[in-house]
Amino acid sequence: MTYIAKPRLIHPGLRKNKLGLTVRDYEGALSTLCAGCGHDSVTTGIIQAFHELDTPPHRVVKLSGIGCSSKTPTYFLRDAHGFNAAHGRMPSIATGASAANKQLTYIGISGDGDSLSIGLGQLAHAIRRNLDMLYVIENNGVYGLTKGQFSASADLGSKSKRGEANSYGAIDPVSLALSLGATFIARSFSGDKRQLVSILKAAIAHKGFALVDVISPCVTFNDHEGSTKSYRYTREHLTEIVHSDFVPLKEEITVDYEAGGAAAVTMHDGSVLLFTKVAEGYDPSSREAVFSYLMKHQASGKIPTGILYVDESGKDMHELNRTAETPLSEVGFETLCPGSAKLDELMDDFR
Amino acid sequence: MDNVKVDRINEFAFKIANTNGTGSASANGLIMQAIFRMGVPVSGKNLFPSNIQGLPTWYEIRVNKDGHTARTPAFDLIVAMNAETYARDIQELQPGGYLLYDSTWPLNPALKREDVHFLGVPLAQMSRDSFDKPREQILMKNIAYAGVLAALLDIDTKVIDQLLEEKYGAKQAMMKSNHLAFKLGYEYAQKNFKCPLPFHLKAMDATRDAILIDGNTALALGCVYAGATVAAWYPITPSTSLMDAFKGFCHRFRENKETGENNYCILQAEDELAAIGMVIGAGWSGARSFTCTSGPGISLMSELIGLAYYAEIPAVLVDVQRTGPSTGMPTRTQQGDILTCAYASHGDTKHILLFPANPEECFYFAAHAFDLAERFQTPVFIVSDLDIGMNDWLCPRLKWDDSYKPDRGRVLSADQLEKMEKFLRYSDEDQDGVTSRTFPGVHPKGAYFTRGSGHNKFGRYTELPHEYQEVVDRLSRKHAAAAKYAPAPIVHTEEGATVGVVSLGGCDGGVREAIEELKKQGIICDYLRVRAFPFADSVETFLRAHTKNFVIEQNRDGQLRTLLMAETGIEKERLKSLLAYGGFPLSSHHVVDGIRQQLGSQS
Numbered sequence A: 001m002t003y004i005a006k007p008r009l010i011h012p013g014l015r016k017n018k019l020g021l022t023v024r025d026y027e028g029a030l031s032t033l034c035a036g037c038g039h040d041s042v043t044t045g046i047i048q049a050f051h052e053l054d055t056p057p058h059r060v061v062k063l064s065g066i067g068c069s070s071k072t073p074t075y076f077l078r079d080a081h082g083f084n085a086a087h088g089r090m091p092s093i094a095t096g097a098s099a100a101n102k103q104l105t106y107i108g109i110s111g112d113g114d115s116l117s118i119g120l121g122q123l124a125h126a127i128r129r130n131l132d133m134l135y136v137i138e139n140n141g142v143y144g145l146t147k148g149q150f151s152a153s154a155d156l157g158s159k160s161k162r163g164e165a166n167s168y169g170a171i172d173p174v175s176l177a178l179s180l181g182a183t184f185i186a187r188s189f190s191g192d193k194r195q196l197v198s199i200l201k202a203a204i205a206h207k208g209f210a211l212v213d214v215i216s217p218c219v220t221f222n223d224h225e226g227s228t229k230s231y232r233y234t235r236e237h238l239t240e241i242v243h244s245d246f247v248p249l250k251e252e253i254t255v256d257y258e259a260g261g262a263a264a265v266t267m268h269d270g271s272v273l274l275f276t277k278v279a280e281g282y283d284p285s286s287r288e289a290v291f292s293y294l295m296k297h298q299a300s301g302k303i304p305t306g307i308l309y310v311d312e313s314g315k316d317m318h319e320l321n322r323t324a325e326t327p328l329s330e331v332g333f334e335t336l337c338p339g340s341a342k343l344d345e346l347m348d349d350f351r
Numbered sequence B: 001m002d003n004v005k006v007d008r009i010n011e012f013a014f015k016i017a018n019t020n021g022t023g024s025a026s027a028n029g030l031i032m033q034a035i036f037r038m039g040v041p042v043s044g045k046n047l048f049p050s051n052i053q054g055l056p057t058w059y060e061i062r063v064n065k066d067g068h069t070a071r072t073p074a075f076d077l078i079v080a081m082n083a084e085t086y087a088r089d090i091q092e093l094q095p096g097g098y099l100l101y102d103s104t105w106p107l108n109p110a111l112k113r114e115d116v117h118f119l120g121v122p123l124a125q126m127s128r129d130s131f132d133k134p135r136e137q138i139l140m141k142n143i144a145y146a147g148v149l150a151a152l153l154d155i156d157t158k159v160i161d162q163l164l165e166e167k168y169g170a171k172q173a174m175m176k177s178n179h180l181a182f183k184l185g186y187e188y189a190q191k192n193f194k195c196p197l198p199f200h201l202k203a204m205d206a207t208r209d210a211i212l213i214d215g216n217t218a219l220a221l222g223c224v225y226a227g228a229t230v231a232a233w234y235p236i237t238p239s240t241s242l243m244d245a246f247k248g249f250c251h252r253f254r255e256n257k258e259t260g261e262n263n264y265c266i267l268q269a270e271d272e273l274a275a276i277g278m279v280i281g282a283g284w285s286g287a288r289s290f291t292c293t294s295g296p297g298i299s300l301m302s303e304l305i306g307l308a309y310y311a312e313i314p315a316v317l318v319d320v321q322r323t324g325p326s327t328g329m330p331t332r333t334q335q336g337d338i339l340t341c342a343y344a345s346h347g348d349t350k351h352i353l354l355f356p357a358n359p360e361e362c363f364y365f366a367a368h369a370f371d372l373a374e375r376f377q378t379p380v381f382i383v384s385d386l387d388i389g390m391n392d393w394l395c396p397r398l399k400w401d402d403s404y405k406p407d408r409g410r411v412l413s414a415d416q417l418e419k420m421e422k423f424l425r426y427s428d429e430d431q432d433g434v435t436s437r438t439f440p441g442v443h444p445k446g447a448y449f450t451r452g453s454g455h456n457k458f459g460r461y462t463e464l465p466h467e468y469q470e471v472v473d474r475l476s477r478k479h480a481a482a483a484k485y486a487p488a489p490i491v492h493t494e495e496g497a498t499v500g501v502v503s504l505g506g507c508d509g510g511v512r513e514a515i516e517e518l519k520k521q522g523i524i525c526d527y528l529r530v531r532a533f534p535f536a537d538s539v540e541t542f543l544r545a546h547t548k549n550f551v552i553e554q555n556r557d558g559q560l561r562t563l564l565m566a567e568t569g570i571e572k573e574r575l576k577s578l579l580a581y582g583g584f585p586l587s588s589h590h591v592v593d594g595i596r597q598q599l600g601s602q603s
Helices: A038-052 A068-075 A090-100 A112-116 A120-129 A173-180 A193-205 A231-237 A287-298 A317-321 A340-350 B024-037 B083-091 B123-130 B134-153 B157-168 B172-192 B215-225 B240-253 B272-284 B295-311 B338-342 B359-376 B386-390 B414-419 B465-484 B505-520 B537-544 B559-568 B588-602
Strands: A060-064 A081-084 A105-111 A133-139 A184-189 A209-215 A238-240 A242-247 A263-266 A272-278 A303-310 B011-019 B042-047 B056-064 B075-080 B093-102 B117-121 B210-214 B230-233 B265-268 B289-293 B315-321 B352-354 B379-385 B392-396 B449-451 B490-492 B499-504 B525-530 B549-553 B575-579
Touching: A038 A068, A038 A133, A038 A193, A038 A209, A060 A068, A060 A090, A068 A081, A068 A105, A068 A133, A081 A090, A090 A105, A090 A120, A090 A133, A090 A317, A090 B230, A090 B265, A090 B272, A090 B289, A105 A112, A112 A120, A112 A133, A112 A173, A120 A133, A120 A173, A120 A209, A120 B272, A133 A193, A173 A184, A173 A209, A173 A287, A173 A303, A184 A193, A193 A209, A193 A242, A193 A303, A231 A238, A242 A303, A272 A303, A287 A303, A317 B265, A340 B210, A340 B215, B011 B024, B011 B083, B011 B134, B024 B042, B024 B056, B024 B134, B024 B157, B024 B210, B024 B392, B042 B392, B056 B083, B075 B083, B075 B134, B083 B093, B093 B134, B117 B134, B117 B172, B123 B134, B123 B172, B134 B157, B134 B172, B157 B172, B210 B215, B210 B386, B215 B240, B215 B289, B215 B315, B215 B359, B215 B379, B215 B386, B230 B240, B230 B272, B240 B265, B240 B386, B265 B272, B272 B289, B272 B295, B272 B315, B289 B295, B295 B315, B295 B338, B295 B379, B295 B465, B315 B359, B315 B386, B338 B352, B338 B379, B338 B559, B352 B359, B359 B379, B359 B386, B359 B392, B359 B465, B379 B386, B379 B505, B386 B505, B499 B505, B499 B537, B499 B559, B499 B588, B505 B525, B505 B549, B505 B588, B525 B537, B537 B559, B549 B559, B549 B588, B559 B575, B575 B588
Parallel strands: A060 A081, A060 A105, A081 B449, A105 A133, A133 A209, A184 A209, A238 A303, B011 B075, B075 B093, B093 B117, B230 B265, B230 B289, B289 B315, B315 B379, B352 B379, B499 B525, B499 B549, B549 B575
Antiparallel strands: A184 A303, A242 A272, A263 A272, B011 B056, B042 B056, B210 B392, B490 B525
């Protein structure tokens, strides 16, 4: 996590968004991850997504746990507050931060070790509370910083760099999130930037917990023959079963979509998620249908990608708690403290 | 046989032995509150099992005209409602004391003792004859013994009527049942026994400006007054009632009745690891936030307590201590978490601790704790215990100073940030070693990256020894600086004192009573009550002024003594431990006997 300042060279031809900011304004420090790491592509996708959404960088809070993936928040949105928490504990920190200020945009970056082993409990309960955040799992099936142990997302039989086969079944974040009642679930691949950016934008616009599982290969410890999380294996096995386009608020909908397979979901902020190509028999608005489709297709070895499930009607943590519109961190003390007269009155209850 | 002193007015103790889950709390509470309303100083200790229904439970009431409220183990009267504990209950009676039992059944052979009086009342029979429903028969049997006690102790029945009216005014059927049951017991006693007993009550005027309140409720109220908005917790005895009370007060004071919007957010977490994470996240984001827990929860929270310490994030933790180690005795009291809290988490960590002695201090320490946490940007522990937290204590009415302004510490506003060239999170320290912080979302210049990994004064990752040390050395200075802002120790000195007494927290009542008693016996003590860690300079000064200091606390290993030795550099020979750690609150006799014994064996 060495800090290397990135030179801010701004090419005059760079597109400016509605805030007058170029994509460089959404960058962070230089990455110190291995060359070719899938995580760096995810970082680029995040930068592009926020730039295209015209989000003021300082209104975003970026959080992470511990691991290679969790280093990445330093590499984007230098003007946003960042919190590199402890291993597996990012969801609780995000929950508290959101409780204090509901008006900011929260993005959490985690990995398969951070989310599916040490942090599985906190991830599950953040989903259960429908915490309003984008939660990215940069999934590579391996512990990189400790040099190559299998993680809980490694597939049964997948081979380690030393040739040893994994003897445990994988915990799949997508089916996990589905069963826990997550309101936005997607899977993508770090090597498919176009799809990833579109998914990230919809996930940010989603009100509630948005889980995006990104297969993000580890070039150093898990990109060899026999691994089921390598670039090659992923490319060969992924199938986009849901193709969607994210149309921001007030932008005219001009996308052509195939009749019959299309549907539009209006997001909380008024933007629209257009499902333009959906596999036959697939319905991203039905938890049951998605679950049974995924269960059925899991055996085939395919890796389904796209926005697999979305439900915009769920109440998020703040709605469930009826938290006031003004962030709790900004409510004045005179509003919060009942004062001496009320206390004196209350004291009579204790006589 | 009559060793019980005759005609003792407003100076006696009695206990009620019962089975938990039978609803005896309302009968016991009624008696306690009636005595309080008669203007007589009173205290109650609820000794309950870690169980829902069917295990022994005791409620002890001490009446003391001089205002001593510590637990006393010497009872003048016992209401024996639980056959399972007859044998040990009767042993706790003073010679010449009275035992009230349910004479629906013949006197149990376990209750034989030559030197006590037996008062049989057919409580179950009376209740069965007068009430139909089985549950009501059980509940009203308890109200019936309250009636017997009122006659025996000369409790003003007008006060009882008033209390029943206040409690059940809206529920006429309940009120009628309670009145009837009370009358059954009262009249039976009047008819069959010589009432009142030689020890009994007489109205006083000593509680006019007082309240009866438990520490958890008082602390919860303190958190509301301190402006806490985010609370995260995981249920654990004996801290649960604190969050229940906080929720109740928030419902009363923090809800917009028109819009239904809440100016608070209470999160019941999945475990203590998450609870403290939420508190830290909220504190980092600018809300006053806290958690309440007990020893096992502190163990679980220790990981992130270290993060908050190192990344400098305010958090308030209330540890309502119970008996450890491990699961220990969840419904018994102890002061066993002093060292755990002082140094919670791995690596070099050191925290600010506050030690309230009673519910009144619980209330006032809440605002103190939040002020310290925000001023010093660090976790602050309010170290309470089960006895303070869950028992009703006689306290002065709580007051609030409307001129109080929360100390938010060094927080930069959008305007300040706008004018700055560059904000660096851990630079620009003040004389207390505190640096400026910013809240997310306020201004792009305020952004920084918070991390629990090694960082330098600019907030950037480092593995360089001097950069690392520069930060942790400042943290150490910052901790030391907190001493002058934390509640100062309370010191009582006496002309001619030969020994020093040092104690903390809930020991205070028993210690003060013991010091009075020892003075009558010719042993004069100075007394210092520690109220916070880091220790004020006056603590070491006090210890050095006495060649012999008795450190009185409720744990096996003398944790306060260890902390005093480690943090003041005082020679261990000057500090003698006096410990009570069986799980019951400290009594004055522990102190009187302990000091006499240690002085005797050395002279």
